Amino acid sequence: MRIAVPNKGRLHEPSEELLERAGLHLVDGADRQLHADTVDPDVTVLYARAADIPEYVADGAADVGITGLDQVRESDADDLVELRDLDFGRCRLVLAAPEDSHVETVYDFEGGRIATEFPTITRRYFDRVDVDVDVTEVSGATELTPHVDIADGIVDITSTGTTLRMNRLAVVDEVLESSVRLFAREDTADDEKVKQVDTALGSVLAAEDKRYLMMNAPEDALDDVKDVLPGMGGPTVMDIAGSDQLAVHAVVEEHAVFETISSLKDVGASDILVTEIERLVE
Numbered sequence: 001m002r003i004a005v006p007n008k009g010r011l012h013e014p015s016e017e018l019l020e021r022a023g024l025h026l027v028d029g030a031d032r033q034l035h036a037d038t039v040d041p042d043v044t045v046l047y048a049r050a051a052d053i054p055e056y057v058a059d060g061a062a063d064v065g066i067t068g069l070d071q072v073r074e075s076d077a078d079d080l081v082e083l084r085d086l087d088f089g090r091c092r093l094v095l096a097a098p099e100d101s102h103v104e105t106v107y108d109f110e111g112g113r114i115a116t117e118f119p120t121i122t123r124r125y126f127d128r129v130d131v132d133v134d135v136t137e138v139s140g141a142t143e144l145t146p147h148v149d150i151a152d153g154i155v156d157i158t159s160t161g162t163t164l165r166m167n168r169l170a171v172v173d174e175v176l177e178s179s180v181r182l183f184a185r186e187d188t189a190d191d192e193k194v195k196q197v198d199t200a201l202g203s204v205l206a207a208e209d210k211r212y213l214m215m216n217a218p219e220d221a222l223d224d225v226k227d228v229l230p231g232m233g234g235p236t237v238m239d240i241a242g243s244d245q246l247a248v249h250a251v252v253e254e255h256a257v258f259e260t261i262s263s264l265k266d267v268g269a270s271d272i273l274v275t276e277i278e279r280l281v282e
């Protein structure tokens with residue numbers, strides 16, 4: 001079973017980090033540029049350009065892929081199914097025009113020229129809104145093209161908005177909201193190994209916004225402690241040898257930790273520990 005992962009660029013490191021955190025540790029090999037073995041002898045990692053990954057999965061060179069939704073939509077690859085939003089590489093594909101142009105809506109582009117690294121998505125978008133434009137594919141520095149009379153507008157990626165601002169471009173419309181996805185082919189999406197990898201990656205995401213709370217509490221405070229802990233399936237309660245205190249463990253939403261600790265102290269809990277959770281399989 002092969003996982004295609006971006007070989008460079010901004011998605012490379014976070015993708016590898018996610019695999020590591022999911023327990024799919026990469027084993028050092030001679031050519032980590034091309035592929036890497038993992039601790040699971042049945043799972044290998046194949047490195048490819050972010051833009052090529054959908055095609056690799058569609059062709060069967062890999063069984064699952066990790067890349068941006070923009071790349072999946074831009075590719076001609078059919079029969080791909082999205083398994084999971086991996087919640088990084090968040091960006092927007094937007095239609096933008098020079099700030100000083102008279103363009104206000106997409107309809108003002110009728111008969112105009114659009115430069116983009118995403119010609120497929122762009123043509124599909126203009127077809128949908130029924131505006132006739134000439135789409136030119138460029139391979140970088142898209143933001144410059146309206147200023148050198150190559151285009152009247154662009155469709156490009158933005159996240160902080162800095163690049164658009166620096167190039168005096170204003171957003172006219174949003175074309176696509178993107179983030180990194182785990183995807184497979186239709187015919188392999190239900191394979192046991194594919195599901196295992198999906199579950200492992202999902203377990204990292206599920207744990208991210210949770211914390212594990214451990215505390216001691218007097219027996220007669222247990223009901224109050226339970227009331228305070230929203231926890232998943234109630235807290236775990238254990239006797240402490242030679243003590244009239246109980247040990248109470250629970251999983252709590254990260255955003256609720258601050259308030260929960262105050263309430264726990266109020267009802268008599270002590271020695272409260274908060275720890276991160278590596279993975280959580282529900």
Ligand SMILES: Nc1ncnc2c1ncn2[C@@H]1O[C@H](COP(=O)(O)OP(=O)(O)OP(=O)(O)O)[C@@H](O)[C@H]1O
Nearest residue numbers: 009010011049050068070071089090091157158159
């Ligand atoms: N500014 C950004 N913020 C968040 N995600 C982004 C941003 N720019 C790109 N991405 C996401 O990362 C993916 C890959 O972009 P990246 O810049 O790493 O590679 P690239 O420029 O396509 O690769 P190459 O260097 O091979 O041309 C994009 O398709 C998109 O999903």
Ligand SMILES: O=P(O)(O)OC[C@H]1O[C@H](OP(=O)(O)OP(=O)(O)O)[C@H](O)[C@@H]1O
Nearest residue numbers: 140141156157158159160161162163164
């Ligand atoms: O809204 P911002 O935060 O400014 O991000 C948007 C920029 O980020 C990407 O470029 P990248 O940095 O990947 O450089 P590249 O053109 O070499 O791909 C994208 O192509 C935009 O140019």
Ligand SMILES: [Mg+2]
Nearest residue numbers: 009010140157
């Ligand atoms: Mg880039």
